[in-house]
Amino acid sequence: PKRAEHLAAGGVLPHGLPAAVGAELAAADREIRPGGPQPGDSRSDDELIADFAADIRDFADRGGLAGAVVVNVASTEPAPDSSRLPASSLYAAAALRAGCPYVNFTPSTGLHHPSLADLAATSGLPHAGRDGKTGQTLLRSVLAPMFLQRSLSVRAWSGTNLLGGGDGAALADPGAAAAKNAGKERVLADALGAAPEGEVHIDDVPALGDWKTAWDHIAFDGFLGSRMILQTIWQGCDSALAAPLVLDLARLLLRAHEKGVEGPLPELGFYFKDPDGDASPALAEQYATLVGFAGSLR
Numbered sequence: 001p002k003r004a005e006h007l008a009a010g011g012v013l014p015h016g017l018p019a020a021v022g023a024e025l026a027a028a029d030r031e032i033r034p035g036g037p038q039p040g041d042s043r044s045d046d047e048l049i050a051d052f053a054a055d056i057r058d059f060a061d062r063g064g065l066a067g068a069v070v071v072n073v074a075s076t077e078p079a080p081d082s083s084r085l086p087a088s089s090l091y092a093a094a095a096l097r098a099g100c101p102y103v104n105f106t107p108s109t110g111l112h113h114p115s116l117a118d119l120a121a122t123s124g125l126p127h128a129g130r131d132g133k134t135g136q137t138l139l140r141s142v143l144a145p146m147f148l149q150r151s152l153s154v155r156a157w158s159g160t161n162l163l164g165g166g167d168g169a170a171l172a173d174p175g176a177a178a179a180k181n182a183g184k185e186r187v188l189a190d191a192l193g194a195a196p197e198g199e200v201h202i203d204d205v206p207a208l209g210d211w212k213t214a215w216d217h218i219a220f221d222g223f224l225g226s227r228m229i230l231q232t233i234w235q236g237c238d239s240a241l242a243a244p245l246v247l248d249l250a251r252l253l254l255r256a257h258e259k260g261v262e263g264p265l266p267e268l269g270f271y272f273k274d275p276d277g278d279a280s281p282a283l284a285e286q287y288a289t290l291v292g293f294a295g296s297l298r
Contacts (some may be wrong), residue, residue: 093116
């Protein structure tokens with residue numbers, strides 16, 4: 001409830017909405033369970049997975065739910081650097097063990113850990129990911145195919161993100177920022193055929209709160225090598241951009257499970273920076289694929 005009040009005060013949610021759904025927010029708050037592994041936690045990876053799966057099954061049972069979908073929206077993790085599974089992979093494994101479709105809306109490892117390959121392949125459950133495409137990369141997935149289709153050679157593509165809130169603090173860690181930027185870079189490399197010069201920088205600006213600003217500077221060549229530049233500015237609230245996508249994905253994964261669909265879903269590449277399988281990097285093509293997939297679930 002306090003977080004909702006904060007979002008309303010910041011202009012993210014309509015004024016008065018937190019009070020209108022106060023009972024529902026309090027009920028959701030009571031469902032939160034301690035995460036893990038906590039400092040000093042002596043449980044093995046398998047014990048942690050079993051405990052998390054039990055929490056998920058208990059939630060579904062107490063609610064009398066016909067089905068549940070697990071969506072990872074936690075802060076971005078650095079790439080794993082030990083033999084232990086990172087937290088995102090523990091929860092991904094727990095979701096499948098609990099019989100739940102799984103969505104990784106972050107660039108964290110999740111089901112992509114090599115030791116979970118067999119589980120993902122044999123679970124009989126649909127899963128999708130990774131890293132929700134909500135702002136700067138959404139725009140890149142529209143612009144990059146345009147340059148290619150008009151034979152405009154991109155010489156360099158650089159970007160800067162100014163982030164507040166929890167995202168800015170989490171991505172101040174170089175390892176987490178590197179994991180986040182990998183998906184942004186993949187979109188350009190896949191769409192253009194090769195990664196152009198340039199990097200994406202992420203700066204933590206706490207004063208921005210839940211809002212962010214993203215700049216892109218694109219240097220490209222036109223007819224007979226004429227030098228041109230396109231600059232874009234994106235200002236928005238990631239949580240408001242992400243929320244409807246998370247709702248879409250939960251409903252699509254649940255319906256896919258009901259229809260007996262299994263395994264990774266590249267058909268949902270429309271939602272992700274780093275989608276599973278051979279999804280096209282172009283947003284228009286991803287949307288056409290999504291519409292066709294949704295139609296097959298009717």
